[in-house]
Amino acid sequence: MNKLIEQNGHIVKELSAEVEQVKGNIMLRAAVQPLVNVVNFMRNVVKLAVEHEKRIKALEEKAGVSHE
Secondary structure, three states, X not given: OHHHHHHHHXXXXXXXXXXXXXXXXXXXXXXXXXXXXXHHHHHHHHHHHHHHHHHHHHHHHHHOXXXX
8 A cells, every 4th residue: 555655656746747847838838929929920021021022023024114
């Protein structure tokens, strides 16, 4: 019986450690998420700028005008 209690105590300690690690991961993710959002936003801005630049160049070529 004591052996069983000892094993259960060990399992509880391991699970507690895992729970603390998960809590830490959740807190880290919550802290980093705003930065991820900013990076994704900037990536979208760059994509739109590149598309806009391509459209301008195509229109300039079509019109026979160049600003380079």
